[in-house]
Amino acid sequence: MKYDIIIIGAGPAGLSFARSLGDTSLKVLLVDRSSFNTLQNPPEDGREIALTHLSVTLMKASGAWQTLAANDVSPICAAKVLDGNSSYTLNFDNDNAALDALGYLVPNDKIRKAYFDVVQGIDNIELLTEMSVEDVGSDERCAWVQLANGERFECDLLVSADSRFSETRRKMGLPASIKDFSRTAIVCRMEHSLSHQQTAFECFHYGRTVAILPMTGNLSSIVVTVSSAEAESIFNMSEEAFATDIEQRLQGQLGRMKLYGRRHLYPLVAVHANKFVSRRYAVIGDAAVGMHPVTAHGFNLGLRSQETLTKEIKQALSHGVDIGSNRVLQKYQRSHMLVTRPLYMGTNLVVGLFTNDNVAAKIARKATLRIANNFAPLKRIITRKLTEKRIDIPFFLPGLK
Template identity: 50%
Template sequence: MKHDIIIIGAGPAGLSFAREMAETGLNIVLLEKQPKSVLANPPYDGREIALTHLSRKIMGDLGMWDLVPNEKISLIKTAKVLNGSSPYALSFDHEEAGEETLGFMISNNQIRKAAYESLAGYKNIHILSEKEVSTLGTDQEKGWVELSSGERLEALLIIAADSRFSATRRMMGISTSMLDFGRTCIVCTMSAELPHHETAYECFHFDRTLAVLPLNNNQVSIVITLGSEESAQVLEMSKEAFAADIERRFEGRLGTMKLTSELFPYPLVATFAKTFCANRFALIGDAAVGMHPVTAHGFNLGLRGAHTLAKEIKNALQTGSDYASQTVLQRYSNAHRRASAPLFHGTNALVKLYTKDTPAAKFVRRTLLRVGNRLKPAKRLIMNQLTENKAA
């Protein structure tokens, strides 16, 4: 069967891109291996996504923001970065940024749910669930995919949004830089005794990092990164022992804490594809750039990339040119690489610096926090990057 665009993967990036394209009237098919019941009601996966002002704007324009119930959106008004056991913090505040909030927190499953619901009523968008791509290819005129069920679909353009471990990226021969940190990220939610005052903390301890992010009802999202061997021990801990350990590592800043979800582990592997496009084929979301979660940019970048690609395709449609041409796709690839490469490499350098415990690394860490606080232009630059408020 012939379509205009095939999107592989109905994760948040694939769904957002489909919504970006919905009003063009193009015939679009989204292929997803999970069942429709999961797309309609994705289960909680522990990820609480910190969203920038730019993401808020894009989600608003796509009608996704209003589909998230208000009580499911939390605000980050202040952010503090702590180094080791020092009480000195690099601080950012929403008032300094001239904004009502530095950023927003919405759980990953709520974002997926809203993105899925935003496609309701578009007759030109066909979501085919429980379909797994087993092979694909492209030539000068078209692309095709074959499903594990044996079906074959064709389209003028194929978009891969099938995660950082994208199998279709590999099938198209696109090589990818992979940085396996040999570490694991564990996420969960906890309730706190003392008010968090909508403050996010990033604590760079020497053996692990601990992020404590504010959620509504005085809950917090906990993000720990640690050695994979140690993570196996943490996952075995009783609820009480885990809570007591976090309380101690967080030095009692929020009083007594209680675990309110299960613990969700994620392997820490960052990926950056060598190119984001090939003949009649493009990568979006984590399939293009899989970020380390410490700077909370993964989905923000995914959304931005989907928006950039959609804009290039819409421009081509307006001028009547081939929207799947190499020129169009290369323009997207170049623009999105310019936006994401500094964040990707900067994040990885930060992770390396803050997990080393050599005297030189400790000195640089201390100095960076103090310089960051005192050098106003540098601070403003970091704040603009983190909040993307100037890009919105």
């Protein structure tokens, strides 16, 4: 069977890419090993996604944003960065009257469901669930996938959106740089007696990092990052001991705290593919770039990748150009590489500096916060990157107002 595009992976990147192609004549197949019910109703996984304004614009254009409930979206109106036990903070406030927030926090499972819902019912998109891909390949004429049930499908363009540890990326010969931080994130939600005032905190304590992301009401997402050697012992603390530990590390800023739901463990590994394309093949989402969460760019870059690839595909269609040609794919790679590589390298430098507890690093950390706080041009650049406000996007999707 022949398709125009086959997408491996029906996570947010794969689903959003398919949705972006929903107003074309292209025949699209989505393949995922998860069940239909799991994709339709994703389980809560503890991860909250900080969305930039560009990502919100793209979600609105697809119709996914409109399916979110009001209490699924929490504005981030300010952010503070602390180092060690110092009371000094690097502050980011929303001083742009045109913006109602720096960004927005939405649970990962709600985003996944929103994109699944808007893909359903689109005539040119077919979803194949509970199916793994055994092999992939391409030649000058087409790309192909070999499925676990023995079926083989061909396409003009094959796209992987199957996680930062993409097996299909490896099989298609795309090398990747992998950075194992030897650290693990413990993620959970907590209730607290005092208001967070819609403020996010990033506390770089010595030996561990605690991030607080404001959800609706007196509820926050807590991300504790520690050495992987310590993670299990902290993860297995009693609920009361864990809550007390977080209270003390926040110096009582949120009052009494209580665990709300389960805790989740996520080893921290960053990945950047050295190439995003090969013959009739491309990677998007985490298969292209899997970021450390400290700068909150991972999901936003995933949406950006499918936007960029969609733009090139639609331009090719309008000019009668083969959508799987090297010309089209190289334009995608150049554009997305310019965006991702500086962010990836910069994020890893930040992580390296703020998880290094030797004397020189501690001095550099404190100096960095003060320079960023008091040098207005640098602070504006950082704030613009955090908000990523861009009114115009380079292609039209139904539903964009």
